[in-house]
Amino acid sequence: MLKSILRASASKTGKDLSPLQWNVTPWAKSLATTATVSQNTTSSPPNSSIVPGTIQNRNPRNLEKLRIGEKPSGWNLDNPGNCYWNKIVLEVSNKHIDAKIVHFSGQVAVRASTQEWCINKQLVSSKDNLAFEIVAKVLAHRCLQTGLLEVHSFFNEEDLQKEKIKTFVKALEDGGLTLKEPDQLMEHERVHLNYPTIQPKAWETFEELDERVFSKLGKKY
C-alpha cells in the first residue's frame, strides 16, 4: 500500500542538541578558502579536484528557512508592524473570503479564496462558518505543498474571540500550519558582545535521520 507523505514538521527550531549529536567545532571543518579550479579544455576534471571555496545558494527563501534572513525591523511604532517573513492575511468582503500568505516584500506566496470555483462549487454559503473552515483547510494544505510550514499571524485576542476566525485558525493548525514564526538568529547580538555563541545554529542543525532509514541503509553514518 503506497503511502503519500507531505512533510509537515518544522525542523529548524534551534533546540538544544543532546551530547551525542553535537557537531564538531567549526574550525575542524574545512574553512572557506577561495581557490580556483583549473579546467581542462579536453576532458572534465575529476570530482576529487574540486576544492570548495565560497559558494552561493541562490534560493531567495533559504536564509529565511535557516532563520538568518532579515525580518524588517525598526517599525516598532507601527501597529501591528512588519517584523515577519510571511504573514497570513484574511480579507472578508461582503460575499467572499480571501486568505493569503504574503511575504514582507509584498509577494503573494499562497492563496485560497471562495472566489475560486474549485472551492466555491463545494460550498453552500461562501461566508458561513464552514466556508472559513474549508478555506483554512485548503490554505494549510497549499502552504505545506509550497514548503511554508510556519507563518506569522496578526490575529490578536479580540479577533480570536470571533467564532468564525476561531474556526479559521483552528482549521489552519489542524491542517499542519504553525502560526508562529521562529525568531531570527540575530548576528548583531553576537557582534555586540563579540562572543561567538555555541548555540546550535540552523545551518548546523539537522533532523535526526529516521531509524528505519538507518536500519535499511546500514549504520555507516
Added chain:
Amino acid sequence: MAQTLGKLCRNARQFIESPGLRYRYKQHSKGKESRYAQSLAQKLEEWNAQDQSLHYKVDIGFAPPTVDRKVQLTERLECRKKVKSDINMQIAAKYKRLQVSLDDVEKTWEITAGPSQIKQVAEYYGIFDDLYENGQFLPIKPLKINFTYILDEEYASPVYRGNIIKPYEAVAAPQVSYDAKDDELYTLVLTTPDCHLTEENREYLHWLVGNIPGNKIAQGKELCDYLQPFPPRGVGYCRYIFVLYKQEKSLDLSKFARTTPCTNLAERTFSTYDFYRELQDDITPIGLAFFQSDWDQTLTKFFHDTLEMKEPSFEYDFDEVVLKPQEWFPHSQPFNLYLDKYKDKKQLQKELLLEKLKERHPFKSPPKPDKYPLAFPIKGSYPTWLKDDIRQKKMREGKWKYM
C-alpha cells in the same frame, strides 16, 4: 512700569524673530511640507523602482487554453442552483457535517486557478530569474511527480511547488505522469540552480530525457541519467526544478547528451538559459514542479562512494565585524572584555566549547540547572573580574548564554 514691560516685550519679540538663530519658542517646521513629504514606504518604492522598458519579462510559454466564458458561467450557475435547492446539503452545511474533499478541490484547481498560482509560487522562489533571467511561462500542464522509496512500507513523496524532500527519499528516479497524446513529444529536465561547487550562475543537471512520446518517460531518450539531489552540508535548502517542454518535432539532442552513468560534476554543469536559447524555436515550456532539499547523513556516503570526492562542508559567511584598531593601553576598558573582542573567534569558540564539555558526560543527559545558582557561594578567592565571569557562567548570561 508699563513702559519697561512694553520695551521688554518688544525686545523679546526682536530677540525671537532675529534671523539665523533658533529659539525654543519659535515654531519650526521640520522636514518638507505635507504636500511634498513622503513616507518611508513611498520613498522605498521610488528608490527601488525599476525601469519597465528594461526590467520586463517575456512570456516564453503557451497561452492558457481559451474557455467559452458564457458556457462556463451558465454551467457554474446551474451547479450553484442545484446546491441551493438541495436541502440536505444545506442542513449538512449548517451543522458542519458537509464533507469537502481536498482531492476534488485539487483536481478542479489544476485546471482553473492552478497554473497562475504555480507561476506565482515560482516567482516567490525566484525560479524564473535563475533559470531564464528575463523569461517566464504559465505552466498549463499539471505534473504529477512522486518519489517512491521503501522503508518498512512503500512510501511516496510527492513533488508540488517547493515542499521539502530529503535526499534519502529521492535516491531513485521519480514517477512522472501528465496528460498527453501519444503523437506529442516532450522533454523533461531536472536541474538545480543552487550551490554549484565551482562555477557561478550555473546549474547541475540531474535528469534529462528527450523525445518522450506522450507521457511514456521510459520510451524517451535518456540523455543524462538520473542523479539524486546532493545539497552540501551547511548550505541550507536548494531548489530542484522539473521543467516539461513540449516539442514541435523530433529533435536531435545529442549535443546535450552525457556519458552513462554520469557522476562527474563538471560534466553535469548546465545552463537552462543556453539550453532554451538554442532550442527555443522547437521547444516550449509547458509544465513546472519543484521541491526543496537539504543535507542529511546519507549524503556522506554518496559523496565518498558515488561522486568519489571529499564531502564539502560549509558555514554561512557573515559580514566582518568592524572594530576600532586595537590599542596597547585602552583607557577605562575592562581588559578581559577588551582582549576578547580582538581574539580569533574560532579560538574563543574553542574555549567556550571546552568549558561546556567539562560539565557534560558523553553518555549521560545534560545536568539540570540549579534553581538558584547564586545561592551557592563561590569557593576560593578570585579577582573581581573572574568572580563576575563565574557569576555570569552560573546564570548563563553573556557569552555563556548557550551553554
